[in-house]
């Protein structure tokens with residue numbers, strides 16, 4: 001997604017015959033985007049990557065049931081009330097869905113028992129609670145609360161949560177390619193010096209070596225269905241990789257926020273972009289500094305996008321009644337803005353300690369039955385003074 005990285009041992013040139021030091025053949029697997037026109041990575045494996053037989057999918061998966069034709073209202077869902085499940089694949093619970101993006105929540109309680117490939121889209125997790133390791137053929141990638149964790153489409157992986165800790169993640173799945181906003185890059189693709197984060201803020205796997213965990217199950221999500229396979233050998237058999245497609249971590253608090261004399265609109269908080277979707281990070285910062293500035297968001301009708309906010313803590317300057325783990329959905333078509341009192345009292349505040357993830361979506365989002373089950377039905381009315 002960002003700069004090209006090389007980890008482990010790779011041949012001096014792609015597509016050469018290559019072996020290990022012991023003379024064992026290496027098999028190149030290319031993961032390519034946009035056919036062969038986009039980003040790509042090459043893994044060098046000890047075994048052929050395309051030997052897997054159909055097998056029942058591991059775990060129980062429930063397709064999202066959409067609840068359509070609802071009144072057009074501002075909505076609030078309490079994610080911590082979403083039921084958990086054993087593994088990350090089983091626990092992925094879609095809450096809001098459009099063609100471009102799915103927003104969900106998961107509370108896995110144990111390491112994944114099988115490997116998982118999402119062939120429907122790039123995934124971006126925000127780690128709300130807990131820590132662990134994302135294990136993939138690219139190597140291990142530790143994550144902890146407050147991290148964004150990106151898993152590109154097609155990358156085989158499993159979650160290994162640290163034992164004993166509550167584990168909760170916001171889950172975003174994009175049908176188009178996820179990346180950094182184009183205006184953060186210079187013509188060579190490097191992050192500009194005035195971008196809100198640097199290359200050094202991104203963590204990626206730093207070591208790779210063959211590992212056999214004894215797991216032979218693989219689940220692939222494609223077109224919303226779950227397909228099971230039995231692997232012939234461990235898929236964690238890479239000795240090296242080279243490319244721009246790999247799992248990554250970006251701590252949300254590494255985002256350098258911008259503050260204006262008067263209130264700046266949300267795109268200054270842009271962190272990731274995908275077709276039809278923009279992810280923004282709200283992090284602790286001083287508030288706007290004009291003597292008459294009102295530092296809370298102005299009421300607005302952003303008539304072309306649905307706005308979703310996930311609140312990582314209970315401090316959000318313009319909102320009341322939300323809690324850590326709240327998810328609000330303000331649909332296009334009706335205005336939204338601060339809660340009563342926030343706009344009037346905020347001029348006395350000089351800083352905010354809010355941590356939140358915002359998602360602007362071009363296509364309207366539908367709620368799922370799971371979302372309706374954790375909805376705060378008083379939310380829309382809570383904006384009346």
Ligand SMILES: [Fe+2]
Pocket residue numbers: 297300302307336
């Ligand atoms: Fe807004």
